[in-house]
Structure formats: C-alpha cells, structure tokens
Amino acid sequence: MRSGIALVTAILGVALVLVGAATLWAAALRRPEDAADVRSDRPSSPVERGIALAARLPGGERLIAWGVALLALAAVASGAITFSVTATAGTN
Numbered sequence: 001m002r003s004g005i006a007l008v009t010a011i012l013g014v015a016l017v018l019v020g021a022a023t024l025w026a027a028a029l030r031r032p033e034d035a036a037d038v039r040s041d042r043p044s045s046p047v048e049r050g051i052a053l054a055a056r057l058p059g060g061e062r063l064i065a066w067g068v069a070l071l072a073l074a075a076v077a078s079g080a081i082t083f084s085v086t087a088t089a090g091t092n
Helices: 002-030 046-056 060-078
Strands: none
Touching (some): 002 060
16 A cells, blocks of 8 residues: 555656656747747647647646755655654653
8 A cells, every 4th residue: 555655656656757857848838939920829730739828837846846855755655765763751
C-alpha cells in the first residue's frame, strides 16, 4: 500500500511539473513580440489551438510548486526520506 501511494503521488507530481512547464512555454509562445504583429484570433492549426489552450491555463508556477510538493511527499511515502523523532525521560 505504501509503495502504491508513493507511485501515484510521484506520477501526479511529475505530471503537474510537466503541465506547469508546458503552460509557461505556451504562454511565452503566445506573447506578441511586436505591437505591429497582428495575428488572427482563431488559430488555424491543431498545434496552434493546443498552444492557445495551454497559454490560457492559470499559474504555471503554482502547478510546478504543487508538483514539487507531491514529489517530496512521494519521497517520504516511499521511504527515500525518513524522519525520526525520539524522546527519552531521565530518572533522577
């Protein structure tokens, strides 16, 4: 069960990081370089429609941050990162 949770969390973390990077990349592609550059509002090819859709997604940085957080949780769940807390009570 522990390894299954780690696997699902890692897959979701990687997916969020990749989608966040694609969002930032698509937003950079859609940014007009010149004010005189006038493009039509309707993208003509499926690739341009996909880039336009990805550019409208909000918060690429936020998606990447959540992906990194999920990857850290996956590392904890799989046992790659461990935390140990000990407490001792002395007898006087």
